[in-house]
Amino acid sequence: MSILVVGSVAFDNITTPSGSVQNVLGGAATHFALAASYFTTVRVVAVVGDDFTAEHENVLKKRGIDTRGIERAPGKTFRWGGSYTDNLNEAKTDFTDLNVFEQFQPKIPKEYADTEFLFLANIHPALQITVRQEMNGVRLTGGDTMNFWINRTPQQLADMLRLVNVLLINDTEVKMIAHETNLPRAAQKVLAMGPQALVIKHGEYGATIFFRQGAFGIGHHPFRAPALPIEEVQDPTGAGDSFAGGFMGYIASQGEVNREVLKRALFYGGVMGSFTVERFGTDRVQSLSREEIDARFQIFRELTHLE
Amino acid sequence: MSILVVGSVAFDNITTPSGSVQNVLGGAATHFALAASYFTTVRVVAVVGDDFTAEHENVLKKRGIDTRGIERAPGKTFRWGGSYTDNLNEAKTDFTDLNVFEQFQPKIPKEYADTEFLFLANIHPALQITVRQEMNGVRLTGGDTMNFWINRTPQQLADMLRLVNVLLINDTEVKMIAHETNLPRAAQKVLAMGPQALVIKHGEYGATIFFRQGAFGIGHHPFRAPALPIEEVQDPTGAGDSFAGGFMGYIASQGEVNREVLKRALFYGGVMGSFTVERFGTDRVQSLSREEIDARFQIFRELTHLE
Numbered sequence: 001m002s003i004l005v006v007g008s009v010a011f012d013n014i015t016t017p018s019g020s021v022q023n024v025l026g027g028a029a030t031h032f033a034l035a036a037s038y039f040t041t042v043r044v045v046a047v048v049g050d051d052f053t054a055e056h057e058n059v060l061k062k063r064g065i066d067t068r069g070i071e072r073a074p075g076k077t078f079r080w081g082g083s084y085t086d087n088l089n090e091a092k093t094d095f096t097d098l099n100v101f102e103q104f105q106p107k108i109p110k111e112y113a114d115t116e117f118l119f120l121a122n123i124h125p126a127l128q129i130t131v132r133q134e135m136n137g138v139r140l141t142g143g144d145t146m147n148f149w150i151n152r153t154p155q156q157l158a159d160m161l162r163l164v165n166v167l168l169i170n171d172t173e174v175k176m177i178a179h180e181t182n183l184p185r186a187a188q189k190v191l192a193m194g195p196q197a198l199v200i201k202h203g204e205y206g207a208t209i210f211f212r213q214g215a216f217g218i219g220h221h222p223f224r225a226p227a228l229p230i231e232e233v234q235d236p237t238g239a240g241d242s243f244a245g246g247f248m249g250y251i252a253s254q255g256e257v258n259r260e261v262l263k264r265a266l267f268y269g270g271v272m273g274s275f276t277v278e279r280f281g282t283d284r285v286q287s288l289s290r291e292e293i294d295a296r297f298q299i300f301r302e303l304t305h306l307e
Numbered sequence: 308m309s310i311l312v313v314g315s316v317a318f319d320n321i322t323t324p325s326g327s328v329q330n331v332l333g334g335a336a337t338h339f340a341l342a343a344s345y346f347t348t349v350r351v352v353a354v355v356g357d358d359f360t361a362e363h364e365n366v367l368k369k370r371g372i373d374t375r376g377i378e379r380a381p382g383k384t385f386r387w388g389g390s391y392t393d394n395l396n397e398a399k400t401d402f403t404d405l406n407v408f409e410q411f412q413p414k415i416p417k418e419y420a421d422t423e424f425l426f427l428a429n430i431h432p433a434l435q436i437t438v439r440q441e442m443n444g445v446r447l448t449g450g451d452t453m454n455f456w457i458n459r460t461p462q463q464l465a466d467m468l469r470l471v472n473v474l475l476i477n478d479t480e481v482k483m484i485a486h487e488t489n490l491p492r493a494a495q496k497v498l499a500m501g502p503q504a505l506v507i508k509h510g511e512y513g514a515t516i517f518f519r520q521g522a523f524g525i526g527h528h529p530f531r532a533p534a535l536p537i538e539e540v541q542d543p544t545g546a547g548d549s550f551a552g553g554f555m556g557y558i559a560s561q562g563e564v565n566r567e568v569l570k571r572a573l574f575y576g577g578v579m580g581s582f583t584v585e586r587f588g589t590d591r592v593q594s595l596s597r598e599e600i601d602a603r604f605q606i607f608r609e610l611t612h613l614e
Contacts, residue, residue: 086488181393183511184536204490205512208536224533224610229491229515260614267613303531304611306574307567 001139002041002114003252005032005245006106006131007121008078009046009070013094014280015083018234024281025056027078028121028144031238034285035245035272036119037063038293040252043112045069045131049077049100059286068109073100088236088277089203106131113137117252119244122146125153125160132163140257142166142248143195144240150176161194166262168199168244184210184222197262199247199269201240203227209266217259225266226303228274228296235280239273242285246272271296308446309348309421310559312339312552313413313438314428315385316353316377320401321587322390325541331588332363334385335428335451338545341592342552342579343426344370345600347559350419352376352438356384356407366593375416380407395543395584396510413438420444424559426551429453432460432467439470447564449473449555450502451547457483468501473569475506475551491517491529504569506554506576508547510534516573524566532573533610535581535603542587546580549592553579578603 010027014020029046036042043066048056052072060067078101081094106127118135120128120143132141143164149157150173157177161167167190171183177193178186183200187210190198196215201207206226213220247269254261271293278284317334321327336353343349350373355363359379367374385408388401413434425442427435427450439448450471456464457480464484468474474497478490484500485493490507494517497505503522508514513533520527554576561568578600585591 088489182538182540184538187536188538202512205509206531210536221606221609222536224513226531226611229494229517229529231489231491231495233489263613299528301613302528304533306570306608306612 001116001252002043003036003117003119003248004043004045004069004108004112004115004135005029005036005119005121006045006128007032007123008101009044009048009052010078010080010101011051012079012237012281013081014235014237016088016235017084017086018232019280021235021280025059026080026238026281028238028241030060030282031241031276031285032119032121032245032248033060033065034063034282035242035276036249036252037065038272038288038290039246039249039268042066042249043069043115045106045108045112047071047073047100047104049073049075052077059282063286069107069112071107073103075100077101082237084236088233091237108134117248118142119248120144120160120164121241121244125149125156128160129156129163132160140165140251142168142244144168144244145173147173147176158193161190164195166197166199167195168201168240168247170201170203170240174198174200187222199266201243204229206270207243207266209262211259216257216262219259223259223263223266225263225270226300227270228300228303230274230277233277236277238282239276242276243269243273246270267297267300268293271300308423308559309350310343310424310426310555311350311352311376311415311419311422311442312336312343312426312428313352313435314339314430315408316351316355316359317385317387317408318358319386319544319588320388321542321544323395323542324391324393325539326587328587332366333387333545333588335545335548337367337589338548338583338592339426339428339552339555340367340372341370341589342549342583343556343559344372345579345595345597346553346556346575349373349556350376350422352413352415352419354378354380354407354411356380356382359384366589370593376414376419378414380410382407384408389544391543395540398544415441424555425449426555427451427467427471428548428551432456432463435467436463436470439467447472447558449475449551451475451551452480454480454483465500468497471502473504473506474502475508475547475554477508477510477547481505481507494529506573508550511536513577514550514573516569518566523564523569526566530570530573532570532577533607534577535607535610537581537584540584543584545589546583549583550576550580553577574604574607575600577607
């Protein structure tokens with residue numbers, strides 16, 4: 001089944017201990033779409049500028065991604081510069097030029113109306129709400145956000161949380177939303193605000209999914225998936241979005257959405273994140289095969305499963 | 308089979324967001340011994356002062372722990388005061404009164420000579436070396452250390468590392484020993500210094516075991532065990548030592564030491580750590596049953612295992 005992602009397409013300048021790259025294709029929607037494309041049909045709603053060429057679009061098209069929802073606006077594409085020192089879990093933002101992204105008003109092509117799954121990448125919660133209301137026939141909505149919206153637009157964020165089924169954020173964001181430093185307690189508070197499930201991304205330590213009582217089946221235990229201990233992390237940029245793409249893409253590929261599907265999806269999220277960090281930008285996730293993905297899924301299983 | 312732990316017995320003053328306690332029984336050897344006692348016969352070598360009463364000793368004896376190796380010296384027992392604020396992963400040390408522990412010279416009773424498993428808790432590496440050399444008939448030695456020895460006595464620490472089979476330390480300590488910020492690379496460097504296996508404790512994110520190529524069986528993948536997401540962490544003091552006690556105790560209880568045993572041991576380590584933090588000091592781990600432990604082991608399995 002198809003999935004629609006609404007979010008940013010960007011050009012990134014990235015510096016890590018492994019090197020530097022300029023003007024590489026990035027953005028949450030890009031990383032998400034490429035990762036999800038190994039599992040299901042992916043559609044994108046985003047905005048780009050004059051500097052987004054046919055060659056850039058072909059990166060997505062080669063993976064079968066439907067780019068009809070990528071709007072071209074006069075001006076430049078969103079540009080971000082970031083650098084990492086020893087702590088690869090945290091980027092220092094060198095610059096953010098929103099450019100055409102500043103006035104982004106998501107326009108959903110008519111042909112996308114039948115999309116079954118929706119992912120609201122990290123954009124203004126007011127826009128996330130508009131998209132979600134327009135796509136009111138979807139089976140499941142996933143969403144992301146960031147510290148900026150948590151601090152600046154808490155009310156709109158709260159409204160957004162009531163409209164997503166699965167929220168995917170990191171430890172710090174969960175604690176910020178909940179005003180609570182104990183992670184499991186913070187998770188319960190966030191679930192009480194709307195989502196039926198909360199995926200907390202722990203970076204190199206993997207991810208945990210917490211469920212609202214009764215959501216997606218019985219049981220009250222959370223579930224944890226690992227991240228791969230990787231010796232050569234070239235560039236962590238986009239790992240969280242690739243995680244979301246693997247997670248949501250796998251869910252969309254299944255007939256049913258239940259806890260077992262969500263657990264396996266958590267593993268596939270980790271798998272896609274682990275590929276992303278091996279190369280700069282989208283390099284590694286442009287050219288995978290489903291066989292490589294499933295082989296790594298097996299490694300993740302061996303990493304955590306007792307006989 | 309029996310296990311000997313050599314380390315500190317202490318009285319602790321602890322303050323956490325959940326409350327305060329004074330003069331509670333603590334110390335690495337105490338937490339280790341109590342946790343290991345649910346799996347196997349435990350022997351202790353430590354030193355205490357005049358303030359260590361029969362009542363204190365009975366906490367250990369009730370769990371069947373052999374206390375003949377606990378030496379009584381004139382003076383006071385080691386005392387430690389620590390407090391935790393919101394970050395329960397890190398204690399602020401309020402005071403350290405080494406007292407009789409300052410002149411600790413481990414004396415191993417003749418009756419302990421046939422002990423099969425050894426755990427060198429966090430003491431001066433020179434003492435760890437002496438004990439290990441005296442106990443040269445053991446099947447497997449586990450060891451711990453801390454930043455103080457890593458910085459102050461690197462050469463003696465390096466000598467110690469050649470004598471332990473499994474080193475159990477945390478992320479920061481691994482990176483300090485290896486002078487390397489990437490965790491898997493740091494792990495390989497530490498393994499090259501001696502141990503056949505390295506257990507890295509990640510606090511609330513669980514633990515990872517890395518193996519030296521060919522050690523304890525075939526394969527080159529690490530293995531990860533979770534920690535339980537706990538809503539009421541009353542006191543994290545001793546969690547790492549309880550982890551080591553569960554890990555080593557389970558290994559000692561098995562006939563054979565192979566990778567599958569070490570993986571299950573990693574789960575039992577997490578299980579014992581998760582009980583410890585639920586109450587102050589050793590309260591929770593004094594009064595468990597093997598049934599409670601195995602029930603929690605099942606929860607850990609459900610937390611991580613796909614169908």
